[in-house]
Amino acid sequence: MWVKLALTLFWRELRRGELTIIFAAIALAVLTVFSLSSVTERIRLNIEQKSADFIAADRRLASNHPLEQAFLDEAHELGLKTAQQMFFDSMLFANDELVLGSIKAVSQGYPLRGKVTLKDDFLAADYEVVGVPKEGEVWLSEGLFYSLGLSVGDQVEIGMGIFRASKILVSEPDAPFFSLAGNKRVLLNYVDIETTQAVQPGSRVFYRMLFAGEEQALGNYYGWLKPQLRENQNWQGIKDRQSPLGENLARSESFLLLAGLFGIMLAAVAMAVSAKRYCERQYDPVAMMKTLGGSRQTIRNIFLLHLSLVTLFSLLIGLVIGFVLQSFATDYLANFMNAQLPQAGIKPWALSISIGVVCALMFSLKPLLDLFDIPPLRVLRRNLGDKLAISRVHMGLSVLTIFSLMWLFSGELKTTLMLFGGTATLMLVLFGLSRLFFSAGRKLGLSPGSSWSLAIATLQKRANANAVQLISFALAIKLMLFLFVLKNDLISDWQMQVPEDAPNAFLININESEVNNIKAYFAENNIVHEDLFPIFSGRANGLNGETFARRTSKQEGEEQDEDAARGVGRDLNLTWMTQLPSSNEVIEGEWFSPDSTELEVSVSKGLAERVEISVGDTLTFLVNEQTFDAKVTSIRSVDWGSLKPNFVMIFNPLVAGKFPVTYFTAAQFGEDDAKLVSELLKTHPTMSMIDIKSQLEQAQSMIAQVSLAISFVLAIVLTSGALVLISQVQASLAERMQEIVILRTLGAKGRLIKLATLYEFLLLGALAGFVAALVSDVTLLIIQRELFDVEGKLHPYIWALGPISGAAFVAAIGYFMVSNTMRQNTQGLLRKLA
Template sequence: MWAKLAIRLFFRELRRGELTVICAAIALAVMTVLTLSSVTDRIGQAILQKSNAFIAADRALASNHALPENYQEQAQNMGLKTARLTFFDTMLFANERMQLAAIKAASQAYPLKGELLIKRDFDAPEQAAKGGPEPGSVWLNESVMYSLDLAVGDSVELGAASFVVSAILSEEPDAPFNIFSGSRRVLLNEADIEKTQVIQPGSRVFYRQLYAGESDKVEAFYQLLKPQLAENQRWYGVKDRQSPISNSLERSERFLLLAGLLGIILAAVAIAVSAKRYCERQYDPVAMMKTLGGARSQIRNIYLLHLALVCGFSLALGLAAGYGLQYAAGNYMAANMDVQLPPASMRPWLSAVFIGVVCAVMFSIKPLLDLFDIPPLRVLRRNLGDRLLVSKIHLALSAFTVFALMWLFSGKIMITLILFLSSAALVLVLFILSKLIFGGGRKLGLSPGNSWSLAIASIQKRANANAVQLISFALAIKLLLFLIVLKNDMINDWQSQLPADAPNAFLVNITEEEKQPVSDYLADKDIEVSRFYPTIRGRVNAINGEPVAREVSLEDNEKKDEEARSGVGRELNLTWVSEMPSHNTLSGGQWFSEQSRGEVSVEQSMAERLDIKLGDSVSFLIGAQSFEAKVTSFREVNWSTLKPNFFMILSPDVLADFPATYIAAARIDEGESKAFTQLLRQYPTITAIDVDNFVDQIRSTIEQVSLAIGFVLAIVVVCGALVLISQVQASLGERMQEVVILRTLGARGQLIRHATLYEFLLLGLVAGVVAALISDIALFIVQRTLFELPGKLHPDIWLIGPLSGALFVAVLGYTMIARTLNKNTSGLLRKIM
């Protein structure tokens, strides 16, 4: 019997529109989570797949020792593509000249991702190569060609073998972005390694195996491989590689995660408000059932089944809407990102259903319990049960639910705490503020018949309801401001790292004698060039007289000194300048003065790694010579910029007697390439590193990330608008009653319209002020802790927040109420009866 009543109640209220608010709220939650999760999942996979070209594979396995071949056999059996790389340095000989070069010996399947670009002559266009060079031939980059005075078709000696130069190596997808190494590059077929006889016992050789395939197969292979990996073998992806692109990917992932969390908050607010409002609307029907003899258990069963039907219907509606939206979004993003978005995993669907059910149950359980306690006498005394309108238990349960869902969704406690606590602070501030405003309004003494007086009276009359509305409005505005400003700061930071005139080439190995002629030549050709940095390789040997640990070789049976202080483990590129580089920021101490002698500035993370304090003495070793310098400052370095960066910068006096070479960054425009080529031919010992294509790839990836972020932001904005709509809809019935009473008392339509508009303006203005303040504080914390951005305040949003909040809430609220205001009194009476 009760089951039939529950089903009849569901369909009747569905037809009458009574379920519109709560169904829309639950469907909104499901749609938001599904859309955001699916879109961010698909976009993240697409960006990662395209960025994998930077390592020429989806994953790579690297080691200083030969890797077992059975690893690749296992991967191939699991449906993965594989390739091998071997790296070593050796001398090249040609035309009675010699040149030290970095050799990369590749299997024929290389590269698995990205493209190899070659040229058949210096002036020939670039073309994509299918695989590497054939056995018996090599590809050299332009620097090596110039150094050895070679042309395509000439022969070059590499170890004990002679090879034909069959092409000029123009671009490698996984070329290391390191301006201090890898500049003289040679690509060799791995079948020719043995005949070169270069690799001997004790030779310094690096090995890499590349893997590519479907992400689940790659992950399954890694799980199989993981127990077999030795300590000297490293499994990594593009995000594990220290580069500007990996930093951009990590930031974009954090932002998309933030967007998903904010979507959950907005959807949860919509469900909490609508569930509470819907249960309040059932107080009278429940009272009627009890007067007609309905038992409490029967009423409980009816409404629990009713809730299950509402939840199931809303879930289906939300899943259908979310699927359609993410499908349309995927097609749009794929067209604009010029990449096929992979299908989303099942996780977004499971997350959407789970979050929808949890929100519907947790936000409805306390209002339902209150509903079951409604006394039968409410049919006579309509105020009975009003004391249940505000429940501390309901608020606490809702807050716990939101926090738990955010934590489960993100898996990151820090980001969850920042967003949750900032939202809780906003709620607390607004609760106190609403009490002051709504209580103080009675003392304003505004004249009767005035629109402002009527607006404030309306706010006072619905003090509790307006406090809830105010909090909901402010939460939506705060989250939108937070996301918009963070998105702009991220993109501005990326663009500042890669401006239109960013350097796209580096000149390395410039001698003291060549420095001035090279500078004059570049100036004469109007080629922009940065300052020339002197460089020399050196090792940190001791700190305050305490020796530091050095890198050990297991192959040579060396043992690590366990008692030695933690060290760098490798030589560093040292420089000395009197002025701090523009892309460095002083984080402690004082920069060098003209009187500085024997001082060093240390990069902040390196100082933390070595546990260096201001005033410490650092001992350096260059060759057989050692010297000391006093730490007088720490620097924060933006490693994402395409500029020379250094861990250690010494005062000019320290290395004045050491021979050094110079490096410089240059901007080579399209019409200046021939002049630049002529410079390299004139000075063949200078190495040029072309990063123009690398810069283009980074810009392309950043544009794709920006597009993805913009789309996700649009979804969150829509969700915020729907939250506001659900809030206004919750008060429509009460507003209809007010309009009827005011018209009966003779109030003009214009007076009522203006009062309604002013009411929403005041609510939006107060919500915007508090939202701007809280969001700016949260932004400051998030930028510094999660995005490695310079934390700063944004005074502009203190103006934009209140103005946009007032305008947005006023326009949206008034538009929704306009239909009610335009109805005649008899029509409104029929509507509310």
């Protein structure tokens, strides 16, 4: 019998709109989470897919000595695709020209991810292939064709072998961002290595194995492989810092993670507010039911069924709208990026349904329990039960639920704590300020009949409710400001902005005998360039006598040994200087003294902080097989964005002559200097040039996708924030109707009421926006440093943007929501209230 009664009441309340708020809140939670998680998941998968292309595989194993065949055999047993690579330098000879080239021999199957870009002739169009040169053929970079005077199809000698230069090599997916390979690259079939006879005992050779397959299989393989790895063998994935794009990918995932968390927070706030408001509206009907003989069990069953039906319908509507929304969004993003976005899978469905159910249960549980405790005497004394309206238990339960949902969604406690802590601070500050502001309004002494006086009086009358509204408004504004700054400021800081006077080419692999000739050539042709610096490769191997810990794989989620000293993790380009570089500044210690008799080193600030190096420490270095110590005499800040030659570590001149070196510089060539560049490379065939601009464009293509994703998420959060505000204002419409009726009865004019309402929302929005801006900026400062690993800074412009945008945003939505109510006559309002 109660089921029939419950359904009757349910359909009646649906028609009356009693369940609209809670229905909209759950639907909002579901569609927000579904659309955000779907879009961010699909973009994340696309970024990972694109990022994997940059290493031509899902994982790779690098070594300075030959790798064992057993490694390949085990990979095949686990169903992984594999390929092999070998890197070595060798002379290329053709047309009486001799050039040192960087050879990359690749086996069948290369590349496992991404494609190789080729040209059939100098003027032909580029095209992509998956494959390797045929036996007896090589693919050469365009610079080698020019240096050797070759045409496509000519023969070239490599070591003891003669090969046909069949294609022009434009790019490879795993081409190094910065290496001594430069533009003298050769792609060779792996089986032709023996033909060249260039790899002899003692040759400088590097080996790689490439792997691709399911994550589970890759993880199992690494578990088998790890105990067998030697110190100079490294397992790498795109997330590892040793990968050129590892840091960019980590930041991309952090951006998308933050975006998803913002959606969770907004949905949770809307649900918590709506559930509380709905249950408060049912106090009188429940008291009436109890007066007419309804039992507690019957009432509980009725409202639990109502909640279940609302949750079910809200889930369906939210999923449908979310699916349509994310379909339009991802189609647009796919067309914009000229890419096919991977499907997100079941994760967004499971996540959004779970969050919808959890929100409906956890945010409604305490208000429903309070609803069942409403005394029957409320029909006579309307204030009975009002003390249940504010419940510390409900607030605590809501806060715990929001934190749990954020942690569940992010999987990262640190990120969750930072965002949650910033939000909690915002709520506490706002609640205190709102109480102070509303109480101070009584002492302003504004004149009767003033719209401002009426607005402030209204704020005072609903002090507790307005404090809650203020927190909701501020939270929505905070999240929008947060994403606005991320989109327009942090991403710009992340991207490397090239100064107008910056060099646009690196010249590397310069022999010492060529230094004076190259300087003369630059001077003769008025080419702006930096000094020529000697460089050699070496590794910081220990600090103060303690050897650094072996590096771990971030790709596999390994943790660093906390008891071992943290090391650099890679070989560095080292140099010596007498003068401090122009883009450097000593911030601790002193620059080298010309009278020093011991080996000294200057360390960049970033490395010093990461490895915990201080002035006066002793660093141990490993160069080839030789170790030596150097005393740290200074810490430098380095402007890496200048694109001028910069170094992590710089020695004093006492290191000169201890190791073989090549020289390195940077120059600025004009668009019409192609002939000068060609003559320079032809005159110095062992030298290589790297086009910085093209390399940066390749590395930043992924950043453009993230920027576009943040733009979409900002639109979603803006819409979600508007819906939160609508739910807050809609919940107070009945009370506002009563106020309008009373004011009209007392003779207040319509213009006075309209202006007072507008001023009320302007004040709420301005105060919410100001506090939201301050708290957002402090939270952003922390996130910049802790999450994105960039130098934190404040953003004063949002201190003004917050109050202005908050006032405009809240006033526009709030006034729009109540404008229809104010247009109705008094008789119509009384009828609705009845």
